[in-house]
Amino acid sequence: MILDSKIPEGPLSEKWTNYKTNQKLVNPANKRKLDIIVVGTGLAGASAAASLGALGFNVDIFCIQDSPRRAHSIAAQGGINAAKNYQNDGDSVERLFRDTIKGGDYRAREANVYRLAEVSGDIIDQCVAQGVPFARDYGGLLDNRSFGGAQVSRTFYARGQTGQQLLLGAYGALSREINRGTVKLHTRSEMEELVLVKNNDGVECARGIIVRNLVSGKLERYSAHAVVIATGGYGNVYYLSTNAMNSNGSAAWICHRKGAFFANPCYVQIHPTCIPVHGDYQSKLTLMSESLRNDGRIWVPKKIEDSEAIRAGQKKANDIAEEDRDYYLERRYPAFGNLVPRDVASRAAKERCDAGYGVGPTGLAVFLDFSDAIKRLGINVVKQKYGNLFQMYQKITDENPYETPMMIYPAVHYTMGGLWVDYELQTTIPGLFAAGEANFSDHGANRLGASALMQGLADGYFVLPYTLQNYLSNQITIGHITTDTPEFDEAERSVLEREERLMNIKGDKTVDFFHKELGHIMWEKVGMSRNEASLTEAATMIDELEKEFWQSVNVPGTIESFNPEMEKALRLADYFELARLITADALHRKESCGGHFRTESQTEEGETKRDDENFMYVAAWEYQGHSKPETLHKEELNYEHIKIATRNYKN
Amino acid sequence: MNFKLHIWRQENAKTKGRFETYKVRDISPDCSFLEMLDILNEQIISENSKSGNQNSKFPIAHPVCFDNDCREGICGMCGLYINGRPHGNDDGVTTCQLHMRKFKDGDEIWIEPWRAKPFPVICDLVVDRSAFDKIIQSGGYVSVTTGGVPDANSIPIPKRHADMAMDAAECIGCGACVAACKNASAMLFVGAKVSHLALLPQGQVEASERVKKMVCKMDELGFGSCTNTYACEAECPKQIKRQNIARLNREWICQIFGGNHKPQD
Numbered sequence A: 001m002i003l004d005s006k007i008p009e010g011p012l013s014e015k016w017t018n019y020k021t022n023q024k025l026v027n028p029a030n031k032r033k034l035d036i037i038v039v040g041t042g043l044a045g046a047s048a049a050a051s052l053g054a055l056g057f058n059v060d061i062f063c064i065q066d067s068p069r070r071a072h073s074i075a076a077q078g079g080i081n082a083a084k085n086y087q088n089d090g091d092s093v094e095r096l097f098r099d100t101i102k103g104g105d106y107r108a109r110e111a112n113v114y115r116l117a118e119v120s121g122d123i124i125d126q127c128v129a130q131g132v133p134f135a136r137d138y139g140g141l142l143d144n145r146s147f148g149g150a151q152v153s154r155t156f157y158a159r160g161q162t163g164q165q166l167l168l169g170a171y172g173a174l175s176r177e178i179n180r181g182t183v184k185l186h187t188r189s190e191m192e193e194l195v196l197v198k199n200n201d202g203v204e205c206a207r208g209i210i211v212r213n214l215v216s217g218k219l220e221r222y223s224a225h226a227v228v229i230a231t232g233g234y235g236n237v238y239y240l241s242t243n244a245m246n247s248n249g250s251a252a253w254i255c256h257r258k259g260a261f262f263a264n265p266c267y268v269q270i271h272p273t274c275i276p277v278h279g280d281y282q283s284k285l286t287l288m289s290e291s292l293r294n295d296g297r298i299w300v301p302k303k304i305e306d307s308e309a310i311r312a313g314q315k316k317a318n319d320i321a322e323e324d325r326d327y328y329l330e331r332r333y334p335a336f337g338n339l340v341p342r343d344v345a346s347r348a349a350k351e352r353c354d355a356g357y358g359v360g361p362t363g364l365a366v367f368l369d370f371s372d373a374i375k376r377l378g379i380n381v382v383k384q385k386y387g388n389l390f391q392m393y394q395k396i397t398d399e400n401p402y403e404t405p406m407m408i409y410p411a412v413h414y415t416m417g418g419l420w421v422d423y424e425l426q427t428t429i430p431g432l433f434a435a436g437e438a439n440f441s442d443h444g445a446n447r448l449g450a451s452a453l454m455q456g457l458a459d460g461y462f463v464l465p466y467t468l469q470n471y472l473s474n475q476i477t478i479g480h481i482t483t484d485t486p487e488f489d490e491a492e493r494s495v496l497e498r499e500e501r502l503m504n505i506k507g508d509k510t511v512d513f514f515h516k517e518l519g520h521i522m523w524e525k526v527g528m529s530r531n532e533a534s535l536t537e538a539a540t541m542i543d544e545l546e547k548e549f550w551q552s553v554n555v556p557g558t559i560e561s562f563n564p565e566m567e568k569a570l571r572l573a574d575y576f577e578l579a580r581l582i583t584a585d586a587l588h589r590k591e592s593c594g595g596h597f598r599t600e601s602q603t604e605e606g607e608t609k610r611d612d613e614n615f616m617y618v619a620a621w622e623y624q625g626h627s628k629p630e631t632l633h634k635e636e637l638n639y640e641h642i643k644i645a646t647r648n649y650k651n
Numbered sequence B: 001m002n003f004k005l006h007i008w009r010q011e012n013a014k015t016k017g018r019f020e021t022y023k024v025r026d027i028s029p030d031c032s033f034l035e036m037l038d039i040l041n042e043q044i045i046s047e048n049s050k051s052g053n054q055n056s057k058f059p060i061a062h063p064v065c066f067d068n069d070c071r072e073g074i075c076g077m078c079g080l081y082i083n084g085r086p087h088g089n090d091d092g093v094t095t096c097q098l099h100m101r102k103f104k105d106g107d108e109i110w111i112e113p114w115r116a117k118p119f120p121v122i123c124d125l126v127v128d129r130s131a132f133d134k135i136i137q138s139g140g141y142v143s144v145t146t147g148g149v150p151d152a153n154s155i156p157i158p159k160r161h162a163d164m165a166m167d168a169a170e171c172i173g174c175g176a177c178v179a180a181c182k183n184a185s186a187m188l189f190v191g192a193k194v195s196h197l198a199l200l201p202q203g204q205v206e207a208s209e210r211v212k213k214m215v216c217k218m219d220e221l222g223f224g225s226c227t228n229t230y231a232c233e234a235e236c237p238k239q240i241k242r243q244n245i246a247r248l249n250r251e252w253i254c255q256i257f258g259g260n261h262k263p264q265d
């Protein structure tokens, strides 16, 4: 199968306008006859549903949590990028586009990224109109900060709670549509199956979903003319990550099983600034926002004896003299210093810790120091900028970051991979669209900070409302779709069978036991650095663990009840398959790029070494049945506009 | 550290609940409260799988249900009534941010769901807070549709007002204020949203309508009235201030008698 990315004609800067000018529309009277399912109420899902509802479509929206406002997007801290150039520091659409392509290590599709940069400014306008209280300067205008991988200040923020405020804005817009009756909300509802129905030409199209009502445990059926997956990322396949507990990869994986291609699964982002792991009972890792790298300086001791003394508790950070500190990011990357992209910063931390210079009780931590900033700006300014992050740190670690440096270590944070989508955000299944972190589209092999919020809202507010219409324009005559068909019967039966199978194992180990084991394998062997040996080993270990899971997991309670263990078991069952695909993808991609670091492919200085000749493509995988090797399809990346270069953050 | 836990168990909304007692041992002081409950649940499942769910020392075979998601104090999903305090005995934190180092070794801990009529129990410690969503749906937003809005910097907003709006907007919708209030009033929650939007020029246009709709909805859903005891403010994990209730009242009066909506401190 040839992957058609449907990139519009014309010069890069005119593609989106051309698309919009020539696309098909649906007239207002007909919009009322069309149903759309949106799965997920994060930035991508909420903004899409609100916009589509406002246009007049009938939307059903689903989420796992008890309220749409609690989607994982709420936790985003640092900010959202937009090429407004309010700071007059040389920013532009072109520059945001270039930074994003470069940050993604030349593994993203030009046309998509350009469109993202193009609509970024509209997002800020939209959010301000909704009443999002972005930070402002004393003149009353919007304030900006800088994030990794950029030399301009283009990041808009609302204290350390940008995601919360943006999501509450989208949630407000969504609530308004619910009130107007255009959107129906289904909370505590988890999608468990995708329903495909053949159209008149015999092509299978997405026509509905099967949902587990998490309160009653009963299965429910919903039909629609199109389905949007906005279910977030799959970082929790690593068990410990900065994602929320309910974040999961199942909805995307379910679609993959039904034929949607999965792209670049091995591109996983490891965030450099998280609170280090402290015990095996730990359930998640907490991010300390990247914005802290604006003012915090990262270091470890220069002398290994000092690191040893700190680990043993004989010395403290403040005992190390200035000249004995190694500000290794400033040393290695003078041009970007502490603000190098995440993958670079993470690997540099790992390199120092592996070499024995790490601090903290486990040796797996580096310092993030604010003493210079406090001296330079005064404690009050620092408090104003980062107060809530400092408080969060103190609550968790019981240490005061105003007095002693924070300790941080990289942790799994974001997944660039996801459902393969074309320019219209449509997957390889007609009528099935994917938005936000759930798709693979814009970040290549590494996402820049503050760009996920931008992408989620771009997809939902400004892309899907157009591209979905283009698809729906020829669905008008279909009429309402009944759920009383063999296709829905079959889909529901398959979910029930899966639940029964899990329930009947009655083994002696908990779901979390297996999830932790899987996470351990993934982190050690498919984590920050990978190689042929570690990946081959991981593949076998995942198979064995999966087998054991299906023999000895224990899911207590009953199927038809409020049963969080059942929810977790269903998700974990999919994670095994996903883990296998991540590993296979990482194994096949013999180059290093962005967040994917193959130790076999590095420069003398230990930087990633791309292989553009052989790997300048998107790897889109096609499911072939449980535990069967998947088929690889390549979407070649053609860079017509940008000059390809080695990523260089040194000078 | 070792603890004796008295936990509210209730199968579903229709059944009657009761306290069950559990013991947990060797808990690290760095463990969070919810991680401590994870450990208990792992024990319940393992124990019951071994004893085939019979004669187990845990009379209720399924683990303790509690809501949670972000586990870093921002989603507002968690919320337990711990030893008589919503979110437990620490200030400015949610349940997921509470750490066991805040307790003493050997402590007995009483764990209950939010108790308020508009928040019926779903299972054990999980309650239904959809009433909050309904209040927001009644008007807790600015009525703009996507696109066609002015440039973000076209209306300067005094930093002081933007900051005050942000203070109010930090509410996470956890419901602790309602659980803390003897009247189960939602005034702090509603006041926070009303203030957040009324403090910004974008929200001022609909300020009168908004306050009317939200307050009526709140009454309709069975939340009680505010008698100014401010237990809500004391227990709010985001330290939302009572001034937001005053602002709500001012907006309420404005919408009856007319008056300007210019933000005041």
Ligand SMILES: Cc1cc2nc3c(=O)[nH]c(=O)nc-3n(C[C@H](O)[C@H](O)[C@H](O)COP(=O)(O)OP(=O)(O)OC[C@H]3O[C@@H](n4cnc5c(N)ncnc54)[C@H](O)[C@@H]3O)c2cc1C
Pocket: A039, A040, A041, A042, A043, A044, A045, A062, A063, A064, A065, A068, A070, A071, A072, A073, A074, A075, A076, A077, A078, A079, A080, A162, A163, A189, A190, A191, A192, A230, A231, A232, A233, A242, A243, A244, A247, A248, A250, A251, A287, A413, A414, A435, A436, A437, A438, A449, A450, A451, A452, A453, A454, A456
């Ligand atoms: C701690 C943290 C901080 C971050 N900070 C930033 C930042 O400063 N800037 C930035 O740009 N990005 C940041 N990110 C990344 C960014 O927050 C996410 O990538 C983005 O919010 C994802 O949004 P989304 O809409 O795609 O999905 P999510 O917000 O994850 O929403 C997923 C939705 O899908 C629902 N769902 C999932 N599965 C199912 C199912 N099977 N059935 C029904 N519903 C389902 C969930 O209930 C939820 O409503 C951060 C991420 C983390 C973890």
Ligand code: SF4
Pocket: B170, B171, B172, B173, B174, B175, B176, B177, B178, B188, B189, B192, B232, B235, B236, B237, B238, B239, B240
């Ligand atoms: S006002 Fe405070 S206690 Fe009430 S819902 Fe908001 S954050 Fe929770």
Ligand code: FES
Pocket: B067, B068, B069, B070, B071, B072, B073, B074, B075, B076, B077, B078, B079, B094, B095, B096, B097
């Ligand atoms: S779990 Fe999100 S606030 Fe506690």
